[in-house]
Amino acid sequence: MENVVEVKNLTHYYGKKLVYENLNFNIKRGSIFGLLGKNGTGKTTTINILNGFLKPKAGHCYVFGEDSYNLSPETKAKVGFLIEGHIQYSFMNIKQIEKFYSAFYPKWKKEPYYELMAKLKVTEDQKISRMSCGQRSQVALGLLLAQDSELLILDDYSMGLDAGYRRLFLDYLEEYAKSESKTIFITSHIIQDLEGFLDDCVIMDYNSVLLSMPISEFKERFRKYSFNVNGDKIEMHKDNVVKNFEQIKNKIVIYSFDEIEQIKRYLGQKQIHFSEIKEMPMTLEDAFIGITGKY
Amino acid sequence: MFASIMYKEWLKIRWTYLGGAVLGVFIVFEIFLNLGQIIEFNKANSVWNYIIFQKYLFYSDFQFLPAFIGLIVGIAQYFPEIQDKRLKLHLHLPMRENNLLLSMVAIGTVLLIIIYSFLLIGLSLVTLIYFPYEILVSLLNTVLPWIVAGFVIYFIAAALFIEIRWARRILIGVIAFAFVSMFYYYMGYDSFNKAIPVFTIIALSLSLLILLSGYRFKRGTK
Amino acid sequence: MLVKTSRNILILFVIFVLAIFVPDFYWKIFEKNIRAPxxxxxxxxxxxxxxxxxxxxxxxxxxxxxxxxxxxxxxxxxxxxxxxxxxxxxxxxxxxxxxxxxxxxxxxNFSYRIKPDAIEEPFIQLYPLLESKSGRAKLEMPDEFIRLQNRCEFINCESNEVVEDLSETFSKAFTDIGFKFPAAKIFGNPTTRKPFDEGYFITDSAGDLFHLKRVKNKPYLKKVNRPNGVNVKYIVVTENERREFYAILVSEASKIYLISYNDYEFINTPIEDYDYRVHELMMRGNILYRSFTFSSDDMIRMVVTDREYNKIDQYDEEWISRENTSAGKFSKMVFPFTLSIIDAKEPFINFYFLFSDTRALIGIFISLIIAVILYLRKKIKLKFIWIDYIVILLTGIFGLIAVLLVRYEE
Known part of the structure; x- marks a missing residue:
């Protein structure tokens, strides 16, 4: 299958501060791809690079085969872009903004936009600046739907939205993506909403990628174990087996992709005397926090 | 597409622009009333003499008007673009980035040409009520640098707002302030007659400064 | 490409402003007051x-x-x-x-001054033609101003309209005497604060000189015969009660003449080396002598004559001009050129360049070295910044400051 977005060995610094090094991922045509991670892990940086609003220090990023820093107008027309915080031209009202954008996109469809707008309790001459955050998100979404772009790039669609609007947003997106086989690139720091929505995802940490796999696989394979240790001091480290851990007095919780038997063997090799080891049930959110850490 | 950009720019500017026009009309009208009063209270011939040989500028209230209009139009047009880095939306439109930026400047420039012409026509009519065309010609020669200063301030506002780094903004601001101050160096009417072509060329070239700022915005925004 | 142009424009813009303001600041700090004796x-x-x-x-x-x-x-x-x-x-x-x-x-006792910036000073070409024999003790500002374009037009100030009868009478006098419209230059004192009125001395488009007065509302117009080769550059109408000469005339060749009340005879003055473009001229007279003093920023000359303008004595003094003080010499090394939009000798705002000489190479060389060191340390490829070097080569320290302030963009 053809890749709509290819990210190769992407490396970026802000001054001397490393954002990430050698980031790699591809987004297949027709797939929904999520870039997840806590705030400050470089999600928006990636989006900016992808849209040509930042020149990476090293590496490449291709959108429809073009270097993302120099996108042609034709390619830009194929990409719908949601800026973090649903930023739009807030000095316009619903009608004005639709009229404005329609001239730029040959495939513009105003029906889905006005359908969506009809559900909002706003008047046609109400400026976007005087709308609620949720309403603004719907305007931005409506414009994206009307643009009918092949690739949607959504930077933190969930920002500032309560659960209802987040749901609504995704419902529309999902329907849109399925019926028209669009490619969607989405970033978020809230994973549970995206369960069953994403085809692929990359979870980022400060300076590195934590994992890259479909969410279902992540949910399936990622485990949480707890056990007790004796009073002697035990130092845990993250490695191939232990993806993350928490230690409160002599109770230890570890997160891993490995089965319980392998964990026992691992602890044995490290000469950690454990007792009462058991696997604990996890929601997707728990798993996400588990892998990204609480801090 | 250009028409659509024009529409957007107009939506941003319109109230400021109309406000500037109202202020301009007010100032031209005030110049008209003042002139009537001066001529009423003095003999017309001594007013002529004062204007021609003492180089009294009866239109000196007009002096900072074009600069002020250029400034507020620049703010109205470019400030919303940098709020929340909204310029990204503009640059994402399916046109070449340079064309997108220059379109904005071109639209503002045309709007300024319209408002300045309109005000100059008003000022000219007021002048011709009381004075022969010689005085009008010297008025136009003298007002022209102020008009050019208006465009300079507008172009600089564009480059300044789009620029992302404060150090560069301060540099552009200080240099531009020094430059604009030259337009208000006054040695009597007509004193810019020789220099104005070069000043105008420099001013027009400043319209391209937005491209460097735009490039830096695109390359380095966070 | 356009972005590069944009950067180059910004650099040139910065250089332009620096070349005006930096030398100006420099002289504000280092200039010593040198006043002519x-x-x-x-x-x-x-x-x-x-x-x-x-x-x-x-x-x-x-x-x-x-x-x-x-x-x-x-x-x-x-x-x-x-x-x-x-x-x-x-x-x-x-x-x-x-x-x-x-x-x-x-x-x-009298004195008249002619400054170089007064010679080309622009004036709106409308002049009040005072009544010179009104029969009143004080002069009065007339109700009309004259315009000498296609004819001699009187414009009433109150109504802003042409006064036909006056215009016709005067225009006829002009054509009769052979005046070629439009007037080129008009010299006079359009004020009522003078003891009497001698109207205007006017050159026509052929360069001939005329004397116009309004006498009892009728034109007094005389052609002034110039000696061969004397072309009028500037005239100061004196209107002095001694009525010795109507006016001081500066010719295109920088010679000074007096136009005598005796049938407009040109009186020669023994002044040499005067140049109206650079010198400020002061003519003084008293009961015994006449003196002509002219000075620039590094010299003064005074020529004393008797009342018949025969030279008696001459005083010359020179001093070190600002340019040749140590601060001036240093500035010649630092600044390859300086720019000012004003010049004390000129009535117009313009671009007055003052170029240095070979001494400027020192400053340019040092500026280039600084740029090379800074760019080498940053390991910047020549293809990005070759234009910076050219800019520094041409504009020295201004270019250096400009390219450092407006850094190259990859």
Whole structure:
């Protein structure tokens, strides 16, 4: 299958501060791809690079085969872009903004936009600046739907939205993506909403990628174990087996992709005397926090 | 597409622009009333003499008007673009980035040409009520640098707002302030007659400064 | 490409502003006040006496350099300082065999100044033509201004309309005498604060000189015959009650003539090396002598004549101009050129470049080295910044500051 977005060995610094090094991922045509991670892990940086609003220090990023820093107008027309915080031209009202954008996109469809707008309790001459955050998100979404772009790039669609609007947003997106086989690139720091929505995802940490796999696989394979240790001091480290851990007095919780038997063997090799080891049930959110850490 | 950009720019500017026009009309009208009063209270011939040989500028209230209009139009047009880095939306439109930026400047420039012409026509009519065309010609020669200063301030506002780094903004601001101050160096009417072509060329070239700022915005925004 | 142009424009813009303001600041800090000496011709000792500033104190001396007290100095020129001399009772009864009458003395003192920036000063070409024989003690501003374009038009100030009858009468006089419209230059004193009115001296489009007055609402228009080769550059109409000469005339060739009341005869003056473009001219007269002083920023010359304009003596002094002080020499190394939008000798705002000479190479060389070191340390490829080097080569320190402030973009 053809890749709509290819990210190769992407490396970026802000001054001397490393954002990430050698980031790699591809987004297949027709797939929904999520870039997840806590705030400050470089999600928006990636989006900016992808849209040509930042020149990476090293590496490449291709959108429809073009270097993302120099996108042609034709390619830009194929990409719908949601800026973090649903930023739009807030000095316009619903009608004005639709009229404005329609001239730029040959495939513009105003029906889905006005359908969506009809559900909002706003008047046609109400400026976007005087709308609620949720309403603004719907305007931005409506414009994206009307643009009918092949690739949607959504930077933190969930920002500032309560659960209802987040749901609504995704419902529309999902329907849109399925019926028209669009490619969607989405970033978020809230994973549970995206369960069953994403085809692929990359979870980022400060300076590195934590994992890259479909969410279902992540949910399936990622485990949480707890056990007790004796009073002697035990130092845990993250490695191939232990993806993350928490230690409160002599109770230890570890997160891993490995089965319980392998964990026992691992602890044995490290000469950690454990007792009462058991696997604990996890929601997707728990798993996400588990892998990204609480801090 | 250009028409659509024009529409957007107009939506941003319109109230400021109309406000500037109202202020301009007010100032031209005030110049008209003042002139009537001066001529009423003095003999017309001594007013002529004062204007021609003492180089009294009866239109000196007009002096900072074009600069002020250029400034507020620049703010109205470019400030919303940098709020929340909204310029990204503009640059994402399916046109070449340079064309997108220059379109904005071109639209503002045309709007300024319209408002300045309109005000100059008003000022000219007021002048011709009381004075022969010689005085009008010297008025136009003298007002022209102020008009050019208006465009300079507008172009600089564009480059300044789009620029992302404060150090560069301060540099552009200080240099531009020094430059604009030259337009208000006054040695009597007509004193810019020789220099104005070069000043105008420099001013027009400043319209391209937005491209460097735009490039830096695109390359380095966070 | 356009972005590069944009950067280059910003660099040139910065250089332009720096080349104006940096030398200006430099001189604000380092400039020493150099004032031209003040020279008078003493009718007592028949020699020049000079006063000048030595740093901040006024020094007075005779032409041999002997210091004089203020009283001694003023007593040597009782015609110039007559108020003070009369007050102290030291006025001699006679000078050069001429009896001194204070009234006469006062009546004969005059001075006129011609500054280089006045010569081309722009004026709106509308002039009030005063009635020179109104029969009133004081002059009055007329109700009309004249315009000398296609004809002689009188425009009423109150109505802003052309006054036909006056215009026709005067235009006819102009055509009759052979005046070629439009007028090229009009010289006169459009004011009522003068003892009497001599109207205007006007050159026509053929370069001929005419004298126009309004006498009892009728034109008085005379063609002034110029000696061969004398083309009018500038005229000061004197309107002095002694009625010796109508006007001082500066020719295109920088010669100074006086237009006599005796049938507009041109009186030659023995002034050499005067250049109206650079020198400020001062003509003084008193009961015994005439003097013509002209000066620039590094020299002064005074020529004294008798009342018939025969040369008596000449004073010359030169001093170190600003450019040749140590600060000036240093500036020649630092700045390859300086730019100013004003010039004391010019009435227009314009771009007045002052170029340095080979000394500028020192500053350019140092600027280039600094740029090379900085760019090498940052390991920047030549293809990005070769234009910066060219800019520095041409504009020295200004270019260096500009390219450092407006950094190259990859």
């Amino acid at each position: 003040f020279v008078l011709y003493s009718p007592v000792i028949h020699d020049f006496i000079i006063s000048k500033f030595d740093d901040k104190t006024m020094v007075r001396m005779d032409n041999e350099g002997n210091l004089l007290t203020r009283d001694e100095y003023e007593e040597l020129e009782p015609l110039f300082f007559y108020r003070q001399i009369v007050m102290t009772g030291k006025m001699p009864d006679s000078l050069d065999g001429m009896e001194i009458d204070i009234q006469e003395l006062r009546r004969n």
